[in-house]
Amino acid sequence: xxxxxxxxxxxxxxxxxxxxxxxxxxxxxxxxxxxxxxxxxxxxxxxxxxxxxxxxxxxxxxxxxxxxxxxxxxxxxxxxxxxxxxxxxxxxxxxxxxxxxxxxxxxxxxxxxxxxxxxxxxxxxxxxxxxxxxxxxxxxxxxxxxxxxxxxxxxxxxx
Amino acid sequence: xxxxxxxxxxxxxxxxxxxxxxxxxxxxxxxxxxxxxxxxxxxxxxxxxxxxxxxxxxxxxxxxxxxxxxxxxxxxxxxxxxxxxxxxxxxxxxxxxxxxxxxxxxxxxxxxxxxxxxxxxxxxxxxxxxxxxxxxxxxxxxxxxxxxxxxxxxxxxxxxxxx
Numbered sequence: 001x002x003x004x005x006x007x008x009x010x011x012x013x014x015x016x017x018x019x020x021x022x023x024x025x026x027x028x029x030x031x032x033x034x035x036x037x038x039x040x041x042x043x044x045x046x047x048x049x050x051x052x053x054x055x056x057x058x059x060x061x062x063x064x065x066x067x068x069x070x071x072x073x074x075x076x077x078x079x080x081x082x083x084x085x086x087x088x089x090x091x092x093x094x095x096x097x098x099x100x101x102x103x104x105x106x107x108x109x110x111x112x113x114x115x116x117x118x119x120x121x122x123x124x125x126x127x128x129x130x131x132x133x134x135x136x137x138x139x140x141x142x143x144x145x146x147x148x149x150x151x152x153x154x155x156x157x158x159x
Numbered sequence: 160x161x162x163x164x165x166x167x168x169x170x171x172x173x174x175x176x177x178x179x180x181x182x183x184x185x186x187x188x189x190x191x192x193x194x195x196x197x198x199x200x201x202x203x204x205x206x207x208x209x210x211x212x213x214x215x216x217x218x219x220x221x222x223x224x225x226x227x228x229x230x231x232x233x234x235x236x237x238x239x240x241x242x243x244x245x246x247x248x249x250x251x252x253x254x255x256x257x258x259x260x261x262x263x264x265x266x267x268x269x270x271x272x273x274x275x276x277x278x279x280x281x282x283x284x285x286x287x288x289x290x291x292x293x294x295x296x297x298x299x300x301x302x303x304x305x306x307x308x309x310x311x312x313x314x315x316x317x318x319x320x321x322x
């Protein structure tokens with residue numbers, strides 16, 4: 001318990017955290033990038049899921065749609081994590097006692113785990129149509145990532 | 160009746176007051192507004208990137224655009240409805256915000272860009288549908304669309320800081 005609290009205190013007092021807190025515009029600018037990346041990350045996820053459900057782009061294989069959007073998915077995730085870490089650092093002690101933050105980290109952990117161990121491999125193998133298991137995986141991925149977004153928004157409201 | 164007094168009247172209506180004063184309704188509407196960015200602008204991005212000639216180049220531009228359009232409209236429908244309710248409950252603050260005003264102007268410009276595209280180069284899409292890289296006018300429409308939406312998201316997010 002005390003090790004965790006010390007880690008959060010250390011994050012909160014880091015030079016970069018103070019720099020973000022002392023700037024009037026840094027936090028809003030970083031949060032804007034967090035939001036652009038959310039749009040691209042969830043957007044690319046939704047398109048692949050729609051394809052797996054057989055609702056769009058039937059002329060392309062599922063793996064083709066996933067491959068076309070993969071760089072957008074990866075880069076938006078990179079921006080998401082970078083901006084997210086900066087936002088966290090600047091208010092680490094606020095996050096420490098914040099229930100939605102904990103829920104968000106829970107969802108984030110499982111969203112990343114599911115995507116990189118299971119989901120990416122599934123879509124990479126799928127052709128013209130997704131079996132039931134693939135559709136369920138798409139729904140699980142959507143729930144996990146939208147869960148991250150939902151809990152993330154709640155950090156601000158229930159802070 | 161000035162616009163400001165109309166805004167005052169609007170947020171003093173029963174609906175405006177009850178959304179503003181509720182603990183849960185406002186956050187829920189705002190969360191939907193934020194997450195629906197993925198199915199509005201997120202899907203538009205795919206169509207715009209095809210117009211710019213960056214992704215799915217082996218498929219016709221019209222196919223990429225037309226098939227995603229109904230879902231995109233679902234997204235923009237959710238954005239519009241939730242956006243109206245958000246404005247409804249804090250119309251005066253919105254009216255006084257430079258970012259809100261900029262957002263409205265940018266929304267109009269984005270719509271003009273979309274209409275110009277539909278009525279212009281897209282009428283002749285059969286001539287360039289299979290082009291790996293669409294003609295300049297179509298690429299420009301894609302770029303302008305993306306730039307406007309980045310600016311709209313920025314204004315939307317930033318206006319909340321000023322409230």
